[in-house]
Amino acid sequence: xxxxxxxxxxxxxxxxxxxxxxxxxxxxxxxxxxxxxxxxxxxxxxxxxxxxxxxxxxxxxxxxxxxxxxxxxxxxxxxxxxxxxxxxxxxxxxxxxxxxxxxxxxxxxxxxxxxxxxxxxxxxxxxxxxxxxxxxxxxxxxxxxxxxxxxxxxxxxxxxxxxxxxxxxxxxxxxxxxxxxxxxxxxxxxxxxxxxxxxxxxxxxxxxxxxxxxxxxxxxxxxxxxxxxxxxxxxxxxxxxxxxxxxxx
Amino acid sequence: xxxxxxxxxxxxxxxxxxxxxxxxxxxxxxxxxxxxxxxxxxxxxxxxxxxxxxxxxxxxxxxxxxxxxxxxxxxxxxxxxxxxxxxxxxxxxxxxxxxxxxxxxxxxxxxxxxxxxxxxxxxxxxxxxxxxxxxxxxxxxxxxxxxxxxxxxxxxxxxxxxxxxxxxxxxxxxxxxxxxxxxxxxxxxxxxxxxxxxxxxxxxxxxxxxxxxxxxxxxxxxxxxxxxxxxxxxxxxxxxxxxxxxxx
Numbered sequence: 001x002x003x004x005x006x007x008x009x010x011x012x013x014x015x016x017x018x019x020x021x022x023x024x025x026x027x028x029x030x031x032x033x034x035x036x037x038x039x040x041x042x043x044x045x046x047x048x049x050x051x052x053x054x055x056x057x058x059x060x061x062x063x064x065x066x067x068x069x070x071x072x073x074x075x076x077x078x079x080x081x082x083x084x085x086x087x088x089x090x091x092x093x094x095x096x097x098x099x100x101x102x103x104x105x106x107x108x109x110x111x112x113x114x115x116x117x118x119x120x121x122x123x124x125x126x127x128x129x130x131x132x133x134x135x136x137x138x139x140x141x142x143x144x145x146x147x148x149x150x151x152x153x154x155x156x157x158x159x160x161x162x163x164x165x166x167x168x169x170x171x172x173x174x175x176x177x178x179x180x181x182x183x184x185x186x187x188x189x190x191x192x193x194x195x196x197x198x199x200x201x202x203x204x205x206x207x208x209x210x211x212x213x214x215x216x217x218x219x220x221x222x223x224x225x226x227x228x229x230x231x232x233x234x235x236x237x238x239x240x241x242x243x244x245x246x247x248x249x
Numbered sequence: 250x251x252x253x254x255x256x257x258x259x260x261x262x263x264x265x266x267x268x269x270x271x272x273x274x275x276x277x278x279x280x281x282x283x284x285x286x287x288x289x290x291x292x293x294x295x296x297x298x299x300x301x302x303x304x305x306x307x308x309x310x311x312x313x314x315x316x317x318x319x320x321x322x323x324x325x326x327x328x329x330x331x332x333x334x335x336x337x338x339x340x341x342x343x344x345x346x347x348x349x350x351x352x353x354x355x356x357x358x359x360x361x362x363x364x365x366x367x368x369x370x371x372x373x374x375x376x377x378x379x380x381x382x383x384x385x386x387x388x389x390x391x392x393x394x395x396x397x398x399x400x401x402x403x404x405x406x407x408x409x410x411x412x413x414x415x416x417x418x419x420x421x422x423x424x425x426x427x428x429x430x431x432x433x434x435x436x437x438x439x440x441x442x443x444x445x446x447x448x449x450x451x452x453x454x455x456x457x458x459x460x461x462x463x464x465x466x467x468x469x470x471x472x473x474x475x476x477x478x479x480x481x482x483x484x485x486x487x488x489x490x491x492x493x494x495x496x497x
Contacts, residue, residue: 090386
């Protein structure tokens, strides 16, 4: 890896909490990942990006998080906190120190960062596991620690990359309910990347459906449904089926 | 199990020497080696202390130099391009050839021994650390970049801790081969140490004592390796490796 020092905040990535991606293109060598993707997220809106595996969803999140620049098109976004696909927890840190990591990077003293993280442990169902290392936690708990870390970064935008992709169906359903509740308590602008259309319908205000690689937007569906939503609600089922149809499944 | 294997091998060795009538000047039986170790203990103990000291200092220098090189090569592409050929090339230098030269320049004291031990040992430390630094979890790397972590923060919070198990592998390899450097250095000019004891014992046809000195070198290497394995368990106890049964 080559070293690169990026001055933070130089690029104009701020629309006061909202996201605006216009005609974004990105290639990796001969491989075209994004072929002109446009999407918007208003402040405090949850936008799900759904599409087949390997279609370039993670690439899109990297652009929004400012980790890479588009080859063409524009990306405007406020400072974002990324929750990577495989939780990205550091195996040598306790759950508490992992949750406090974002604040430690921001320069907050260890004791203060730990205290701030610990305030949320009960609400996140992590009480009693403060000193446990990630290997000692269940899959669902690891995701909660990772999400808490993302939340504590204090950024207006959260970029969640398939947050529950690695969980079993039962735990995933629990975690989806839990995330809906957590976002109701602490509203943020959220970009949720998922290959699970049902998850998108349950959690999002709007769903952007992507084609197989190179990704372009095939449809945008509004989800004007009241919360909390249940997977058996006729409206949820109908919307899920429509999304599946659009994706060609 | 290891004990059983060693006992069988020693038993076979003993039997071959005793029954086969091998000249004890060529190959002493294990019991004769132990006897020499005991009777010559006053002769060998100071030599063991000298060699241990050389090896410990040399290892310390190797770890400091290896860590510095590994980190420099990781952080700076320019340093990597400049240093890598030298670092790799240094391992092609035959130690028995340069040992007399080092002694010629640095004299008969401690310095040439420490230098030669360090020369043999810094490479596994530097390369394993360098590889470990690069192998940090890409997801965690992305995460830190999204948090605007500085290069130094990424190194301190992610890369160095995640390279620790790999660095310990390098240090364990270094510990196991360190005595070779010390012995060659002593052979090139020394009046003490286990390498020196080996030479004089050979000269006096005291083969059993030479084997006893070799046994001490063997134990020294195992002891140093064990010390690093303990440190690893203490400081890198979070790795899957150290929590699975099996051990060293």
